[in-house]
Amino acid sequence: MRKMYQELGISDAVIDFGQNVEKELKERFEALDEVAEYNQMKVIAAMQKHRVSAECFQATTGYGYNDLGRDTLEEVYATCFHGEAALVRPQITCGTHALALALMSNVRPGDEILSPVGKPYDTLEEVIGIRPSKGSLAEYGVTYAQVDLSEDGSFDFDGIRNAINERTKLVTIQRSKGYASRPTLSIARIEELIAFIKGIKPDVICMVDNCYGEFVEKREPLEVGADMMVGSLIKNLGGGLAPIGGYIVGTKECVENAAYRLTSPGLGKEVGASLGVISSFYQGLFMAPTVVNSALKTAIFAANIYERLGFCVVPNGTESRHDIIQAITFGTPEGLIAFCEGIQAAAPVDSYVTPEPWDMPGYDSKVIMAAGAFVQGSSIELSADGPLREPYTAFFQGGLTWYHGKLGILKSLQKLCDRNLVNTI
C-alpha cells in the first residue's frame, strides 16, 4: 500500500500523518456508513416497488410518448423521497434550471416569494431578479422578500412572521450554505422552520433547494413538510453517472405546474424523450448513497487534516454534516493554489494539467478551479475552487470513491509540504 502511494508521489511523512488522522475517524465513518446503508435500502425498495426492469433502460426519441423508463423513474423518485410526483429529466439542464422551473411555474404575477434563510445561491439572484436579468421573475411582476438569519445563525422568527403577507405564495429554503458563510440547515431545522411558516400560512408552498444535501441524512425535506425539493443530477443524486439533468419532487400540483412550464401547457409530463441517458439516471440513483458517503468521508478527513495543521476549516473537524461542501482557509494565495493543484494532480482525468487562476465573469478577482471529472462541471466528483482574494479559502466537494477523495487530500497536503506552506507534520 505504502508503495502505491509513494508511486503516486506521496511521501512517508504525509502517508503517516493521514493514517493517524484516519484512525481517529473510525466511529465517525461508521455512523456515515449506517446512513448510507439506510439510504441504499430506501433506493432499492423504491426500485422494487415500481418493478424497474430492463425495458426501462431503452432509449426513446422524438416526442417520447409512453416512455416507460422515464415514467417509472419518476415514480421511483416520488416514492424514494416521499413525494406525490416527480419530474426527473435530461431536459432540465442544471440545478439552476430546475430551481428556476420550480419557482417560475408555481407563482403568478402579483405573488411574492420569501427567502427566510438569507440570500439565495448566486445564480438564483438573476432568476428572481435580485440582480436584473432578462426574463427574471421581477419582470413578470413577482416580488421578492428576504429575512436574514440572525447573527448566531438562528432563524429570525419575528422577522419571518412580519414578512409573510397575503401575497406570499412560495417560501424558498436553501438547505446547503453553498459558498456563503452561514451554517447549512439540518433536516431537523428545516422541519422547525416549515412548521412555523405553515402555522402562519398553511397554504404557502415551501420549496427546498436540496442541492448538495441529498442522502447526507436519513430524512429528506418532503418528510418534514416541504411541498417541493429540487436539485441537480450532476450533484449527489446523479451518483456521478448521470451526464446531465435535474429533478423536482413534490406535491402533484407543484410538479404538474413545473411539467407544464418545462414542456408546454397541455403537454406536461407526457412528452420529453429520454434519449440514451435514462439508464445512467437509474444507476446513478442506485450509487448515490455510497457516493455521498465517500464525499462526506473525504470532507471530514480534509477538515481534520487541515484543522490539525492550524488552518480554519468550516465545518470544523467534529461538527455534524448536513451537506458535502468543505471550506478550508489558507490565508495565502500560495496555499490555495497548492491545494487546488494537489486535487487536480490526484484526478483520474486531466491529472497532468496545472490549474491556473483566471478572470471569471461575475467575479471581482481571479478564481482557481480544480476538476478532473468524467462529467464536465460535475461537483459530485472531487473538485475544488476558490477566489484569489483574502482570506484565500478553498471550497471543495465530492469524491466518487473515498479512496480517491483520500488521495486527493493527501496529494494536496503533499503540495503544501513541498512548498513549505505548512508547519512540520
Ligand SMILES: *Cc1c(COP(=O)(O)O)cnc(C)c1O
Ligand atoms: C449548485 C447549486 C445550485 C445551482 O446548480 P447548478 O447546477 O450549478 O446550476 C443551486 N443551489 C445550490 C445550493 C447549489 O449548491
